Amino acid sequence: MGGGWAHGWGVETMKSYHIQYGGGLESLRLREHPVPAPGPTEVLVRIWANSLSSRELNILRGRYPLPVADDIIAASDGAGEVVAVGAEVDRVQVGDRVMGVVFQRWFDGRFDLAHADQLGGSLDGLLTEYAVLDQDGVVPIPGQLTYEEAATLPCVAVTAWNALVGGQGLAPGEHVLTLGSGGVSLFALQFAKLLGARVIATAGSDEKAARLTELGADAVINHNLTPDWAKQVRELTDGRGVDHVVDVAGSLNESLRATATGGEVAFVGSLGGADPIDARLLFTSSVTLRPIALGHKAHFQSMNEAIAAADLRPVIDRVFPFDETPAAFRYYLDGGGFGKIVISHAA
Template sequence: MQAYELQHTTGSDGWVAVEKPEPRPALGQALVRIHAVSLNYRDLIIARGTYPGLHVPVIPCSDGAGEVVAVGPGVTRVKPGDRVAPTFFQTWTDGERTPEKVARALGGAIPGVLAQYVCVDAEGLALLPDWLTYEEGATLPCAAVTAWNALVPQGGLQPGQTVLAQGTGGVSIFALQFARILGARVIITSSHDDKLQRAKQLGAEGLVNYRRAPDWEQQVLSLTGGQGVDHVLEVGGAGTLPHSVAATKEGGHIALIGLLTGAPGKPDNTATGNKQLRVVSTYVGSREMFEDMLQAMTRQQTRPVIDRVFPFAQAREALRYMESGGHFGKIVVAV
């Protein structure tokens, strides 16, 4: 079968096309023919060698969707023909996050999904509804589940509340979509006015260009009558966290997700002054969260936003496109 391996951590050039034997499912596993893979910022920092717990060589990418073609002994949860997406964490099915449950993340600690066939834990598969394409299903395991976890299980989002989403990458656009279907108001930031207008078409009510307004929290406060937002999806990291704290209302919630500015933010309540904020790190989520999210998406027929689909032979170009920051929503590779 055809696959990619990250063989050296030099960026996109480290993704090397290889031929590998088609895997066979062992006890408790399912063999999935992958139809589509989507990229996350995590894939880029893994390719650069700056991600913890990395074992090289490794098949990259955590997010894919495909069809079960065979199952190993003892598997009854899925069957050949099922349309599925592997979960980011193969052993976090439900309950609270523990070190054991998050020890096996695809595309990092264990082989990922940028291949024609993968063997994964049958318990680590989510069944995709028929109305989603494989390309759409591939966008969900990391970015969408992260946004859902931040807003619903962790955030307890309520109708009428206000959400601030930073940027227009996968997590933030999913947060915009989920917040809208749950009855919340959304403010979104970007350095590009054209992206802000696209976000407006998806339902964003507040638009903030942080390049023109470096102290963008002041615009957020103005948009909320001086109160601040109820929830922030903090994808920037340490460089943007002080702005997020200033933009959040007293008693509000900040979900620490990303490190686009170079270093992750830390859940340090001393940085929030006397605002009594809930600052919580969000690390994707469980299969149960994935399934709950799919139910909510199905009720509203909420389709993921895909910026561009690259052919399998151009996977490296897809990663370079992510590095450019020009995308709005998700980047997909068709396998």
């Protein structure tokens, strides 16, 4: 039945990259499947681009905090075109350019384990030629973005957006501190500037510092030369400290020292060796500590509005063709460069 229907757009099989929890890079496998048919409220998306996130690496390394299904199709991040819709679909049309929402059922409000199902984790991911998603599990791509650019957003950009606007909120003119040049940090820098904030960034080299300055950083501290950067952050803010930190490094005590009284540290990730947090320092700093688990669909949508209005372009490091996906993973495992690693199905 799905087959007969599939003839409408003329393809019957598709290729997908699968990975295994804790299986390392050698568990990456290309498989062929029949193209699935969308159910009544689902859409079929021809995926044209993906990006890789630390989620993928953590799954390969076997240290990911949420359930991961066996032999899943990899990658939470993907963008493509809707090529077929179920009979009851009324909010998406064939031809729409869309991105998948990582937490397919977390629409708004507080995170809840009841809506923890996620692409490329408990659910199959998007490193595949075709994917079936609920019509409520996709969002439109901002007009100016290519599929490659759009594919960088679902995981790290939504995380950065939530980190900045999901807690106390960010007022124009406030100070934001970003750490390093990972995916979340680059988007946090770009979004903070878009929202009218001043940004202090840290970087591990002068070359990266120069790139961060180009992206709009008002000041950059070399964290290799200045490992106790909190002091320098305070000097740059007349002793006050910043209002928000987006901490991707788990250097939470140093972040607390860099933050103004009553400010906020958004704590993104760091599943590995984050140091214990000094409770007395936390108390005397009066800084709220907010762990971030990505973000919900409403974050994704408001972020897309902002990206569209500001004509913001994501930073892409390298684009690999779909056939060279293993090389993309290896490049990422080896440390990558500056910006997101993208896989293009059209390249």
